[in-house]
Amino acid sequence: MRSKVILAIAALLSCAICGDLAAWAAGSTQVVGLRRLSEQEYRNSIADIFGKDISVQGMFEPQIRISGLLATSTSVLSVTPVGFEAFSKMADGIALQVTDEKHRGELVSCTPKSATAADEACASEFLGHYGLLLFRRPLTASELKARMDLARSMTKSSGDFYTGLRYGLAQLLQSPNFLFRKEVAMRKGGTLALEPYSRATRLSYLMWDTTPDSELLQSAQSGELNTVAGLEKQVNRLLASPRLESGMRAFFTDMLALDTFDTVSKDALIYPKWGGAMPPSAKEETLRTVINLTLRENGDVRDMMTTRKTFLNRSMAALYDVDFTFDDDWMAHEFPKESGRSGIVTQVSMLSMFSHPGQSSPTKRGVALMDIFLCEPTPTPPANVDFSAINDTTGPLKTVRERLMAHANTPTCASCHNHSDPIGLSLEGFDTIGGRRLTENGQLIDLSASLQGKKFQDGTGLGQYLRDNPRFPACMARKLYAYAKAVDTEEVEPSVFKAAYKSFTDSGFRLRALIKGLALSPEFFTASPHVQEVSAGQTKLASSP
Amino acid sequence: MKLQRRTLLRGMFQGSVAVMGVPFLDCFLDSKGQALAATGQRIPTRFSTFFFGLGLTTSLWVPKKAGLDYDTTVQLKPLEPFKKKMNVFSGMRVMVDDNPNFQHWSGNAAIATGIAPTKNSQFDSKTIDQTIADVISRGTRYKTVQAAASGDPKHCYSSLGGANTLPAEPTPLSLYTRLFGPGFQDPSSGDWKPDPQVMLQQSVLSTVSDERKDFMKDLGAGDRARMDQYFTSVREAELQMAAELKRPDVIAKVAIPGNPGEMPVNYALPNVRTVTPLMAKLGALAMATDQTRVFNLAISEPGSNIFVPGDPLGYHITTHMEAIDTALGYQPKVAEYNIYSMEILASVLKEMDAIQEGDGTLLDHSLLMAYSDQSYAKIHAVDGIPIMLAGNASGRMKTGYHIAGGGNPVSRVGLTVQKAMGIAIDNWGKGSMETRSAYTELLA
Structure with a gap:
């Protein structure tokens, strides 16, 4: 050979x-x-x-x-x-x-x-x-x-x-x-x-x-x-x-920021389940889900927001409370409807990466998901902000939602928080390591959210909202273009991936059609006469409060 | 005894796991204890940095009295054993001029370069440790060595400029392997000899350097700067190999400990407390055996994600979210986290001070700059970021002082450091932070 x-x-x-x-x-x-x-x-x-x-x-x-x-x-x-x-x-x-x-x-x-x-x-x-x-x-x-x-x-x-x-x-x-x-x-x-x-x-x-x-x-x-x-x-x-899978694994690892997992620490005192094989397994679960959907089943990419199909190994099955009945390392699994799971946004990987060590963070989740799936980065907060009210669990504000709302009523904070928090609030039914929960500090959690004029409820509602949002596939096309050419996502003009996007939509959002459209578009192999310079304003996915 | 030690080290290179260190013999010191009998070499002065995130609480750390014999404050208490061996600087200003105040970045970048950064997460020049290393590290195996005590190689604030920072060793094991693994020959060994492999590698590197002219052709300005860094790195590898052909001077009577093995390295405070002094000890041993003269250690990134087990938020988020206790006038939980940083710094100084060499300790023959990214992290304030200088740089720096900066540019500290380290420099920094005024009263 x-x-x-x-x-x-x-x-x-x-x-x-x-x-x-x-x-x-x-x-x-x-x-x-x-x-x-x-x-x-x-x-x-x-x-x-x-x-x-x-x-x-x-x-x-x-x-x-x-x-x-x-x-x-x-x-x-x-x-x-x-x-x-x-x-x-x-x-x-x-x-x-x-x-x-x-x-x-x-x-x-x-x-x-x-x-x-x-x-x-x-x-x-x-x-x-x-x-x-x-x-x-x-x-x-x-x-x-x-x-x-x-x-x-x-x-x-x-x-x-x-x-x-x-x-x-x-x-x-x-x-x-x-x-x-x-x-x-x-x-x-x-x-x-x-x-x-x-x-x-x-x-x-x-x-x-x-x-x-x-x-x-x-x-x-x-x-x-x-x-x-x-x-x-x-x-x-x-x-x-079949080697296309390696290529797309690399793309999704980057786009979904799954590398962040390598340095996520969780508080073992509050969440003793965390650790060992869990972080790499959670990452692998998400990659298997998206590769299976987009390449093996040649499915509609948007379904990654709603699919209940996933792949579990023994340690992930334990975390999701699913019986592991398979001889192999990984088994295909479909969550039941009542599980509240909907696509990769409700998988352990995405839920735990964008959280604090011992507490979920609607803001972190919201900021990350808006950026990853809708290409809408949230500006960093102004320097002089008092967040104290959000953290006072002894006062009248019991849930994170109530505390966040109090702070989002401040005009300087509202514009950004109204932008990113709804996504995060709808995911409050999952704790910092992605486990399901119904109450916080003794109070039933309100999972309703309203974003850009659309009202929805919990992770399932969020998944459907993102699936139906035309910005999601457009964002993926933009990211694939930026990834392929190593340019700054925010500086990519829509015109340069228009042909690729058309081929994507015409195919019913098949990943191969997007790649092919991109690779065959005249813009893909041309360059502006000036050497491209990228500014390194890092997106602080993991560190914004 | 010597034979046994060599045998042990040889065993280690061949992949055995744990070896016990055996002390060096005292006979390397001359009668004055000033230099080594073996070579007559003077003890070099070393430079270290210690980075801790999120500053301290001003009302709890800044001494009321300036100058000598200042009052020990609550947050400086952990450093009390080293009070006479260090200086503390309060009230130094970071002037960003027309640049943004990049949260958790502008402050530390300004301290390390004297320049307010124009881009987030980038340095607008070489950092101070690199400038110093250019002068003092000549002839050592490593120009600088970096370590990150919460396990992320990105936690390093040493750079040749731009977006690149030098990757840090993220575990004690990787640091140990780099310093004392393959390629390390015990300088006190009787059969020390240059490794012939090294000479062959040198020829390879010189042909890589030869590619420069061709490779640079048709590059734009930004890419030229990047490739300048690449070829500088090749050059440094060549110098490193030249250094490996020469037997290093044995400076201190130290024992190289065994391989530390795997251990959890992450943001959990108990782990950071274990890992930091271990890394500091390895760094100190590397300096004592003259493998490097510059050691950079960071316990976290600027917006530190260190957490105390049981605290759901961790350090960074707590600085933003904890209310100020109206009776106390500060954030009590944040104040506890602040103290942990100082306790960890003390554990580093202790390791350096434990190594006897010549007429003093490794700490005495060093200058360590400890600094942070914010003064009041809650609001991302950068004026009055705590800075400490420990060690007297082999007598070139007077110690025991509290310098009340009174709004002077923070670059005055960096300029003073460089003068103490023997760098020929008259002014440092840019814009409002350009300064010609070192704290000459501290320079001996």
């Missing part, structure tokens, strides 16, 4: 500089994107290039959330000294494994004339092959020569051919050409359009969350990817693959 891939790639190498790359040399190009690989992108790329047997060990630099997306920060962040040190060690660890006695038979396609001396042809084949895969484009002659020189001198000083390969490969792995996705555009008339290898890369990371495979690279090399038919053929191929 792997050797077939190697053969296919070898065909590509025969043409190191041709076609569109000539324009590169002519200087009519501009770098329109420079994105640091995310941890998952890095891991997936290494697994695809070298096989799952090669382990990647080390700490990745964290990303930051900008206007709702981590992906956006990949075009803002650089590599710090600590981050580079980690990349450098990972590179060496990977290169050592690839060239060791256990793996070289499979991963080094040629045999040197002598294992103790330099072999130019074999080194060139090896470095050229992995250079193409790691840089996602062929190496230029001088790039290849630099690695060959390094490998030769390492072979000489060590007396071992494979040591030379090891260091040549380690060099490729810590090069900025691997660690950053450099998106290069060529000027055509008044616009800048991505050159084919940058197209292949953008498509592949969007749809599969990994480096382009040999077929995609081949279609870039032949120029096919810059034709309408060729592009559609590749997009269809990527959409039809």
